[in-house]
Amino acid sequence: YVTPPATGEGPWPPSASPDESGQTSIMQGTLLAFRWAVIPKNAELDPPEELEDAYGWISKKSLLVSSLEDPKILRDVQYRISFKLDGTPAAGETSRRRRRALNTAVEYAIERKLLTENPLTALKKVKSSSSDRVDPRVLVNKTQAAQLLASVSYVGTWDRKKGRRLVGFYAVMYFAGLRPSEAVGLRKADCFLPEKGWGVLTLHDTRPVSGKQWTDSGERHDKRGLKSREAKEDRPVPIPPPLVAMLRAHLKEFGTAKDGRLFTNERGGLVGSSTYWRVWRDAREYALSPDLQASILGGRPYDLRHTCITTWLNAGVPVAEVARRVGNSPEVIHRVYEGCIYGQEEVMNNKIERELDWPV
Known part of the structure; x- marks a missing residue:
């Protein structure tokens, strides 16, 4: 835990000297040194010459892990993880993810005998005012999706x-409803694509994007198990005839990568996030009118997954089944898509009325 540097506080290396505002370059130098220091393979190495002074400053200013036993410091840490660098509240899911990461770090500190007990258990959680519910305005209708x-x-x-x-x-x-990282690693062997009727995608792993320094393989896309599942657990997802036909056509025209993946870049490699973001941005310009381009409608590729989940919910598919197919818990589905379910009230009322069968 490091307190942000004050303007003019030194010494600083030339590469991180204050600019006219006295802040930007200082913070950049500090962040560069910090990012270098937290890479696991650098643990036993000396910092690069251009980062020595900033690294030394961080080492001196960093508080000991044991300082988390001080409630004042611990509460300050919890407060900071609930906000972004610009001072605005972080998304609710972001705050929860950061707290989980902090808890993991604290548990590791206990294993290393740096702390005797977990101080987070006695600290009341800060409720974030920001919501992680899906904004219905990002959802596309059937015509827009086709376009x-x-x-x-x-x-x-x-x-x-x-x-x-x-x-x-x-x-x-x-x-x-696949996540982009699941689509990146989808293989032909994972697909059951009959000539007629519904097919099945059986997902086994995911290929999330990380920096090369963070992955075991040294590649930007590390191969991992499915999110929120055991390492060897799979997830079968039934797919409708239109998607079956599209995937059959894709395989016929493009084949697969050497390892059997369906989707590749122009060189046959993994589809990078920058690639599918750029293609999606260009497609929105072709498909949408200027006013819709300026809106948040389908602003991200991930919004297609949100649209899929919302479509299933509004079609009356039980929440538990939706959760199973998309790899979330029912609690997450309820919380995140609460504002996107419509048209079900009358159906539910009729079911309750039939069950009551009360004379009027």
């Missing part, structure tokens, strides 16, 4: 196939 997927195929030249090879990538998010 967006068609527009993806127009991104890039015909020969390079930049957009065409990713139509199915976005389609598995819209029709099957």
Whole structure:
């Protein structure tokens, strides 16, 4: 835990000397040194020459882990993880994720005998005013979804196939609720694609994007198990005929990567987040009117997953089944999509009325 440096506090290396405002370069130098220090493989190394002074400053200013036993310091740490660097409240899920990370660090400190007990257990959680519920304005309707997927195929030249090879990538998010990291690692062996009727995608792993220094493989996309599941646990997801047809067409035209993955970049490698973000941005310009482009409608590829989940809920699929298919808990589905379920009140009222069967 490090208290942010004050303006003019030194000494600082030339690469991190204060600018006219007295803050930007200082903070940049501190962050560079901190980012270097927390990389596991650098634990036994001396810092680079350009970071020595900043690293030394951090080492001197950092409080000992045992200082978390001081309620005042611990409460200050909890307060800071609930806000972004610009001072605005972080999203509710972001705050919860940071607290879980802090708790994990504290438990590790206990194992290392740096703390005797977990001080977080006696600290009341700070409720964030920010909500992680999905904004209904990001959801696309059926016509818009069709236009967006068609527009993806127009991104890039015909020969390079930049957009065409990713139509199915976005389609598995819209029709099957896959996360982008799950779509990146989807393989032909995971797909049951009959000529007619429903198919099944059986998900086994995910390929999240991380810095190379953080992954075991040394690649930006590390191979991991499914989110919120045991390492070897899979997740079967039934897929409707339109998606089955699209994936069959994709395999016929593009085949697979050497390791059997369905979706690749132009060189046959893993689809990077920067690639599918750029293609999606361009597709929105082709598919949407200027006023909708300026809105948050389908602003992110992940909004296709949100649309899929909302579609299933509004179709009357039980929350528990939706949660199973998309790899969330029912509690998360209830909380995150609370404001997106509509048109069900009358149906539910009729069910209750039939069950009561009370004479009027």
